[in-house]
Amino acid sequence: MSCPAVRRQTGMTNYATTSQGDHVAYDLRGGTGPAVVFVTGAGPDRADDPITAETAQRVADAGLTAITFDRLGRGESPAEGRLDLDRELAAVAAMIDVAGGSAVLVGHSSGCALSLRAAAAGLPVTGLALWEAPLGDPAETTQAWADEIERLLDADDHENAMRHYMKDMPPEWLAEMEASPAWSAMARTVAAYRADAQSLAWAQHALEDGTLDVAVPVLAMYGVETFPEMPVAAASIVAAVPKGTEKELPGAMHSWEPVPMAAELAEFARACAG
Template sequence: MSDDTDTARTSGPPSAAATACATATVTTARGDRVTYDLRGTGPAVVFVAGAGPFRAVDPVTTRTAEILAAAGVTTVVYDRLGRGDSPAAGRLDLDRELDAVAAVLDVAGGPAVLCGHSSGCAISLRAADRGLPVLGLALWEAPLESGAGETAAWAAEIERRIDAGDLEGATEHFMKDMPPEWLAGAKASPEWPAIAASVVSQRADAQALTWATRALRDGELSGIQVPLLAMTGTRTFPGMPEAAADLASAVPDGTAETVAGADHSWDPEAMGDRLARFVLE
């Protein structure tokens, strides 16, 4: 893997030195170029986004990474394949996304904690299951409340629509069980064409969720031997706390907790504090 620094910049308070941010790219084993922000020194956390977000539109994760860096943690926030500054063509499946995770773990300096958000939780679980150098899993609101068969059918329809070139339809289907105002807001936005175009990156999410819901139900997750912290917000959606409890129970060293947050997003200060304790203690 190659690593080419593009720019460096410094964040502001609380500690400019601790939160200095180097933006660079790393090339995966398949030749994809992944852009990331690297901050801090010490034990590492790599943030794995769910469906949609990337660095330029995700200030919550950036702020959390700054807080962690100031606490003595190395953080890597990267744009997933096909998003933001990590453009990628062709079939963006789960195996290809896991190669990107492997590349950013290498950037982090070796074994690290993966912090997954939403469907990024399933990608993180699969990375640990595949034997990538994962020291722990901090998972925020993993959407694993549906049955394995239902999830597989949902994912297959998303892939079918992507393969047919119906990117708006694929996006609508991906979001069908989310609050309806989310889809309505996306479609009303001038960014809707770009949002729909980015659904090609969500093939990996759909495949990861298919695997994770089945693995959760059939006991396959018991082979994950690293500590797992399954978190939900103080205001969340039906089924999320139960899914977190099921996930924590499915692994040998799992914990389910509530952390300040709402509407599928965490509070950066609360999350930064909880992740620092998870990594450093």
């Protein structure tokens, strides 16, 4: 995973090729200071994530390097086959290489678990800024949930895989998707969530059995208005790492406000860079 990324540019979008041959679309902002790489959770790509884009721009305006990218199978990063955790970690590694060889990872939702796995796997991560990691169920429960998603994906049952992936989320989120005429197409995007499920299962096991081997600074954040389990998850992550800090920031509905978040990330990334 540490092989240098092969980079090219088409129009306004940059592309890198991972060590596993996948092509990852990304935007690079700034380019002079410590780097942050945004790792989204299940669902969004760059085109429909204006909050992350604004935050990245504000981080770059503060003198840092900021990278946003389309995870595999999403947006301008098309990918076929089994989109598992190893392939996704190779994509993250390619983005760190683009950033200059080391970076703070900014994980959002299930992207928090992916970021934790990247750090534990030895990628050149200088720190982790995690926003509302959806962790807290017993590891056995999380593993069974992830196994069922993989079973449904292997059976090409995308609609039920999407339903199962979202079973613990607010029911109105799924109801809105199912009411859309594009529901079948939307459900097929769940093929890109395999790595999310695998990383969440891994993270929950690591938290439960005390094997979360992450030595870099970790900033675990959640919004002022959030689901009750999010502060609990942040506290559990902080308790499991040697350099952990828990923080509440302005935000609601599982998202942050770009101005205070960018300021927090800039301060954290500079501290991690020494």
